[in-house]
Amino acid sequence: xxxxxxxxxxxxxxxxxxxxxxxxxxxxxxxxxxxxxxxxxxxxxxxxxxxxxxxxxxxxxxxxxxxxxxxxxxxxxxxxxxxxxxxxxxxxxxxxxxxxxxxxxxxxxxxxxxxxxxxxxxxxxxxxxxxxxxxxxxxxxxxxxxxxxxxxxxxxxxxxxxxxxxxxxxxx
Amino acid sequence: xxxxxxxxxxxxxxxxxxxxxxxxxxxxxxxxxxxxxxxxxxxxxxxxxxxxxxxxxxxxxxxxxxxxxxxxxxxxxxxxxxxxxxxxxxxxxxxxxxxxxxxxxxxxxxxxx
Numbered sequence: 662x663x664x665x666x667x668x669x670x671x672x673x674x675x676x677x678x679x680x681x682x683x684x685x686x687x688x689x690x691x692x693x694x695x696x697x698x699x700x701x702x703x704x705x706x707x708x709x710x711x712x713x714x715x716x717x718x719x720x721x722x723x724x725x726x727x728x729x730x731x732x733x734x735x736x737x738x739x740x741x742x743x744x745x746x747x748x749x750x751x752x753x754x755x756x757x758x759x760x761x762x763x764x765x766x767x768x769x770x771x772x773x774x775x776x777x778x779x780x781x782x783x784x785x786x787x788x789x790x791x792x793x794x795x796x797x798x799x800x801x802x803x804x805x806x807x808x809x810x811x812x813x814x815x816x817x818x819x820x821x822x823x824x825x826x827x828x829x830x831x832x833x
Numbered sequence: 834x835x836x837x838x839x840x841x842x843x844x845x846x847x848x849x850x851x852x853x854x855x856x857x858x859x860x861x862x863x864x865x866x867x868x869x870x871x872x873x874x875x876x877x878x879x880x881x882x883x884x885x886x887x888x889x890x891x892x893x894x895x896x897x898x899x900x901x902x903x904x905x906x907x908x909x910x911x912x913x914x915x916x917x918x919x920x921x922x923x924x925x926x927x928x929x930x931x932x933x934x935x936x937x938x939x940x941x942x943x944x945x946x
Contacts (some may be wrong), residue, residue: 663926663930665918665919665923665926666922666923666926668915668918668919668922670841670845670917672843676918678918678919678922678925680922680926680931682930683934684924684934684936684937685934688933688936688937688940689929689933691936692929692932692933692936694882696934698936700884700931701932702925702926702928702931703925703928747864747897753837764871797922
């Protein structure tokens with residue numbers, strides 16, 4: 662059994678999550694790179710399905726992940742562009758909330774990830790003795806954006822809001 | 834800066850975390866804390882100011898001294914948030930554990946062939 666995920670706030674604009682896996686980095690890498698595998702572990706949230714999981718994980722490539730609530734059909738998702746890929750070691754991508762086809766969607770797309778309150782996600786893999794240590798750093802454009810993510814998570818104690826859910830879930 | 838964010842910043846400092854741990858036991862005056870931490874009074878006071886504006890402690894006047902008291906709800910809100918974040922990620926990571934052990938088995942089988 663691996664130690665549970667550890668979340669912390671290493672700077673004003675970042676959230677850091679660490680976890681280790683009992684598998685070589687080559688396999689962890691595949692689980693992050695291949696849509697069919699990604700879906701297996703990112704779509705398991707009870708009450709939610711993952712109808713869209715498209716990924717072109719090359720530098721300049723784009724990805725799109727969407728989740729749908731079984732209960733009311735509400736959707737949320739993420740989209741972004743791949744900035745950096747070092748096989749079996751590192752992936753960096755932007756992450757924007759994808760409002761999709763919702764009636765209350767904001768219309769035109771924002772000019773950049775920063776304008777959209779998006780973030781840059783960096784995932785690193787480091788293998789030692791057959792264990793792969795994974796760090797995920799979510800860097801927001803500003804402190805205000807990070808604060809907004811933090812504050813949203815606070816709503817009514819344990820009641821999870823969509824905004825936090827998508828911010829956190831989508832990095833996976 | 835939001836209050837919750839202030840709380841995170843306040844707790845990023847080891848001395849301030851020490852003060853919080855000390856106040857979790859009981860109320861204390863500034864001079865109690867000066868004695869406990871062997872720091873100067875202005876240093877302790879500036880740490881207390883940060884903790885107070887973050888809503889993590891409250892202060893009240895008793896005779897000549899000001900007593901500092903922990904605000905446990907505030908501290909709880911900080912730990913709750915990180916716990917929530919951890920829970921969501923951990924849910925996914927447990928599924929990833931299962932997937933990886935499956936992939937490992939497949940790999941072993943293929944090597945045996």
